[in-house]
Amino acid sequence: NAGVTQTPKFRILKIGQSMTLQCTQDMNHNYMYWYRQDPGMGLKLIYYSVGAGITDKGEVPNGYNVSRSTTEDFPLRLELAAPSQTSVYFCASSYSMPPSDIQYFGAGTRLSVL
Amino acid sequence: AQSVTQPDIHITVSEGASLELRCNYSYGATPYLFWYVQSPGQGLQLLLKYFSGDTLVQGIKGFEAEFKRSQSSFNLRKPSVHWSDAAEYFCAVGVGNEKLTFGTGTRLTIIP
DSSP: OOOEEEEOSEEEEOTTOOEEEEEEESSOOSEEEEEEEETTTEEEEEEEEEETTEEEEOSOOTTEEEOOSSSSBOOEEEOSOOGGGOEEEEEEEESSOTTTSOOEEOOOEEEEEO | OOEEEOOOSEEEEETTSOEEEOOEEEOSSOOEEEEEEEOTTSOEEEEEEEOSSOSEEEOGGGOEEEEEGGGTEEEEEESSOOGGGOEEEEEEEEOTTOOOEEOOOEEEEEEO
């Protein structure tokens, strides 16, 4: 069982470039999440989705966009990348609503914006 | 404001020694409590969780945690650590319909 798969694993962007971080899960989970992890800061929620076609902002959504056209996929779009977006990004999913359900995490995407 | 605190940024213990990682929270109601572990280059994996009932919960890899309402704590313990336990450990807390809040993490180093 693949679980939550994120691509790419590493990426270097130049300031002002755009990119999409891919996330797919094969567990038929309704809920999906994007977090960023900065040193000493724990995980901060960027966006989440409660099902296909439904997304909402988390704690730190500025500079990011998401879409959820299928249950399986939840891509994160960075427009006009900035050095402040240098971080490790994690996608996660859960079957039912937070906070009572376990979240399953991908291995992360390490992004540097130079 | 609701918050989760992991007061220890970095802990070093000898292999075979006991371990306790601290987690304190500030919430009005009894929260859902989790401990996750992150091995180098990997995503987070659930170690254990507490929702209700017995306040001492057992998890994977020989870990346990105890919920103490009076102290607003959910400390993680292991009686004898192994070199493979070296990782970063995150406490996470949630209440009601709110999203999970993660602590800032504790990095564990094991000395041979």
